[in-house]
Amino acid sequence: MPIPGSETIDLRSDTKTQPDAEMRLAMSKAEVGDDKSGEDPTVRRLEEMSAEILGREAGLFVVSGTMGNLVAIKSQTRPGQEIICERQAHIYLWEGGGISALCGLLPRTVPGVNGVMNPAHVEAAISDGSNVHVGPTGLIELETTHNMAGGVALPVEHIHQICDLAHRHDLPVHLDGARIFNAAVALGVDPEELAKPVDTVQFCFSKGLGAPIGSMICGDRGLIEECRRVRNIVGGALRQVGVIAAAAIVALESRNRLHEDHENARRIAMQLHDLPGIHVDLATVQSNIVNLTVEREDIDADSLCRALETYQILATPRDDTRIRLVTHRQVTADDTARVCAALEEVLA
């Protein structure tokens, strides 16, 4: 794996960001305490800020998005139940099977269009437990922005529709909002609108927001207390973790800059769209992710990424033909021009 240098443009993921000077300063000055007993003032502040921004009663700091999803889902289900999620959901494809290994859940997937499931298909997938051959549904999971769909933001009405039908069936909804602030910016809505109807929401500080570590679960106070108990069970209760939470506070306060990443992604997508041999579905470029398809016989996604490395540009092949490019706070508008010029040269 290459070690990126200062001239490198790293488009592999928005998890590749480096903490900036303001974050490092905040970390060095953070007031800390034993968070396992709820005594870390910086963590408490971060939890309160997060809950307030999302219009929820309480928040719980966890180390990663994977842990946030796991703890929130485990807190609302019991082993042997089914969990309904989109067929390309991150919890289903990329979290090591944790929902089955650690929550004892059987995923029942529903294929979506650009990550958006048809509510009728979701409702048809619900099992009320009356059929002894089928595990009863325990929870419905949504993801926004949808990573594998290329950063698509679920429409607000869609989240409401799924929550309404879930609640009609007495089922909770967990939102994997790893990039919820990107979704809010893409839709031009207050993040509260996305987080209000669900039972729990998880979001990451370590993606577009640019902090080095951390995620947050938000929801009603009683449920968050249950999540706190489950976090302890999985070894996720930490001690003087305010040193990390301090960087997350700086990241959260800078969330309004995310539109710059979206503009940069759009800039790349628009230029590549006109490039022979490359296909970009512009409809899916709504946030900071650009999925491009290489439509050439003589070069595949992997060799194109290796060619880009010689220009100090890093990108991830998703399969033989597709490449994912992700913009973030360390990718500038000038960098996007460099990326497009390099791709033009490689493909010429």
Ligand SMILES: Cc1ncc(COP(=O)(O)O)c(C=O)c1O
């Ligand atoms: C949509 C989504 N959910 C959850 C995660 C997991 O986050 P983490 O890598 O912090 O565990 C990711 C990571 O990329 C993600 O894209």
